[in-house]
Amino acid sequence: MTAPRAPCIILVRPQLGENIGMAARAMANFGLQDLRIVAPRDGWPNAKAVDAAVGASALVERASVFETVAGAVADLNRVAATTARQRGQAKPVLSPVDAMADWAGRAAAGQAVGVLFGPERTGLANEEVALADAIVSFPVDPAHSSLNLAQAVSLMAYEWRKTALGGAAPFAIDHETPPASREALLAFFAYLEDELATAGYFVPSIKRPIMARNLNNILRRADLTEQDVRTLRGMVAALVRGRGRVSAREAEPE
Amino acid sequence: MTAPRAPCIILVRPQLGENIGMAARAMANFGLQDLRIVAPRDGWPNAKAVDAAVGASALVERASVFETVAGAVADLNRVAATTARQRGQAKPVLSPVDAMADWAGRAAAGQAVGVLFGPERTGLANEEVALADAIVSFPVDPAHSSLNLAQAVSLMAYEWRKTALGGAAPFAIDHETPPASREALLAFFAYLEDELATAGYFVPSIKRPIMARNLNNILRRADLTEQDVRTLRGMVAALVRGRGRVSAREAEPE
Numbered sequence: 244m245t246a247p248r249a250p251c252i253i254l255v256r257p258q259l260g261e262n263i264g265m266a267a268r269a270m271a272n273f274g275l276q277d278l279r280i281v282a283p284r285d286g287w288p289n290a291k292a293v294d295a296a297v298g299a300s301a302l303v304e305r306a307s308v309f310e311t312v313a314g315a316v317a318d319l320n321r322v323a324a325t326t327a328r329q330r331g332q333a334k335p336v337l338s339p340v341d342a343m344a345d346w347a348g349r350a351a352a353g354q355a356v357g358v359l360f361g362p363e364r365t366g367l368a369n370e371e372v373a374l375a376d377a378i379v380s381f382p383v384d385p386a387h388s389s390l391n392l393a394q395a396v397s398l399m400a401y402e403w404r405k406t407a408l409g410g411a412a413p414f415a416i417d418h419e420t421p422p423a424s425r426e427a428l429l430a431f432f433a434y435l436e437d438e439l440a441t442a443g444y445f446v447p448s449i450k451r452p453i454m455a456r457n458l459n460n461i462l463r464r465a466d467l468t469e470q471d472v473r474t475l476r477g478m479v480a481a482l483v484r485g486r487g488r489v490s491a492r493e494a495e496p497e
Numbered sequence: 498m499t500a501p502r503a504p505c506i507i508l509v510r511p512q513l514g515e516n517i518g519m520a521a522r523a524m525a526n527f528g529l530q531d532l533r534i535v536a537p538r539d540g541w542p543n544a545k546a547v548d549a550a551v552g553a554s555a556l557v558e559r560a561s562v563f564e565t566v567a568g569a570v571a572d573l574n575r576v577a578a579t580t581a582r583q584r585g586q587a588k589p590v591l592s593p594v595d596a597m598a599d600w601a602g603r604a605a606a607g608q609a610v611g612v613l614f615g616p617e618r619t620g621l622a623n624e625e626v627a628l629a630d631a632i633v634s635f636p637v638d639p640a641h642s643s644l645n646l647a648q649a650v651s652l653m654a655y656e657w658r659k660t661a662l663g664g665a666a667p668f669a670i671d672h673e674t675p676p677a678s679r680e681a682l683l684a685f686f687a688y689l690e691d692e693l694a695t696a697g698y699f700v701p702s703i704k705r706p707i708m709a710r711n712l713n714n715i716l717r718r719a720d721l722t723e724q725d726v727r728t729l730r731g732m733v734a735a736l737v738r739g740r741g742r743v744s745a746r747e748a749e750p751e
Contacts, residue, residue, distance in 0.1 A: 271641035382658050387525035394651040401652055404636050442739025465719040482736035485696025
């Protein structure tokens with residue numbers, strides 16, 4: 244059996260090259276290889292990142308750099324966001340151990356998993372957290388909840404390796420088609436939002452972002468497969484195209 | 498019951514003030530308080546250590562400083578040495594998880610436990626390892642076995658807190674309203690199915706039961722709250738009532 248595909252680490256708008264390098268070193272310590280960086284503050288390449296990586300400089304040098312989080316997660320089947328704070332988003336909240344239990348099975352089934360880490364000072368923006376399927380939170384003391392970025396990466400990589408070495412029997416997920424790629428999911432959400440805007444759903448318009456995010460969070464929780472996304476798209480298209488027919492509830496204003 | 502006494506962290510001949518401070522910050526993240534430092538290279542106090550500790554500077558300021566490892570461990574009941582390399586010493590070698598299983602019982606019985614971490618460049622000397630009762634080794638990739646000092650402290654502190662908390666996530670999913678009653682859920686499904694039938698979604702009609710069941714299963718997986726059901730109902734109503742407006746995808750047959 245080939246080794247399960249390890250999660251990729253996605254650093255979103257990282258500020259310090261040293262932290263990027265130390266995160267890469269931690270990844271190498273625990274057998275992770277795929278480093279992705281979104282909009283690094285100080286540009287790319289970054290000599291400080293290479294220096295701080297010590298023996299893992301090659302991992303920094305072959306990191307993929309993206310302009311947006313959406314681009315960085317496009318090919319993944321499952322995305323988690325790390326955050327220490329409650330974000331008012333209706334997503335599952337997992338400990339690192341819980342996350343690994345889920346990911347081990349997915350990885351064994353050939354699915355690609357990634358973890359988002361936010362900038363040092365602020366953490367992930369709410370709209371970045373919204374792109375994830377689940378939140379991973381470390382069991383920190385609430386009075387000292389600010390984790391160093393590279394240490395957070397280290398903890399996640401360590402848990403991954405423990406799981407990967409533990410030989411826990413990977414379980415098969417009973418889905419007939421694989422989880423939707425994030426790209427397919429985002430395209431569906433964009434389509435749905437367009438149609439709802441056209442239909443006059445977003446009232447008042449200033450609430451459109453939060454209303455759209457609420458809908459996205461509801462639908463993400465369903466752990467949609469490629470087929471599910473096609474089904475939902477067909478449902479929306481049918482409702483839109485049913486124009487000129489009579490609504491089942493025409494007489495009952497909503 | 499009082500909380501079990503957390504392990505103390507003993508940094509032996511640390512070189513960089515930044516690492517001392519980042520180790521202290523990691524201790525505070527996971528509820529450890531007792532920092533001991535043996536013969537710091539750059540003397541004591543160390544302003545860089547205080548700066549790097551961020552919110553945990555008080556922990557640095559009240560650290561105990563010793564001249565020898567023997568002095569630092571004098572009052573402890575159990576001492577472990579962290580090392581990535583085989584030391585040719587006939588001591589038990591534990592993973593961090595194994596170590597916690599041992600220490601949790603000792604701590605609950607009032608025993609004092611401490612962990613030695615060696616200098617950045619060389620690790621602990623053999624005669625320092627000899628002062629420990631056990632060796633703790635992290636499950637690193639042998640090709641990249643050099644852990645950053647503060648990250649090693651972070652991993653150990655994290656494992657301690659997981660053990661102390663029993664693995665609970667620090668906060669739960671943010672559901673503002675309770676799960677939908679099954680009655681509300683079934684009423685919504687019936688409404689959706691009516692509207693889809695009106696819109697001509699169920700083609701061929703013989704497949705209506707299986708198509709409706711698929712949709713219900715997708716939406717059930719989202720673990721809908723009362724509010725979610727209202728949100729989805731509003732979404733469907735908007736799509737139905739948007740009739741006469743222009744579809745965002747009017748030109749693209751589905």
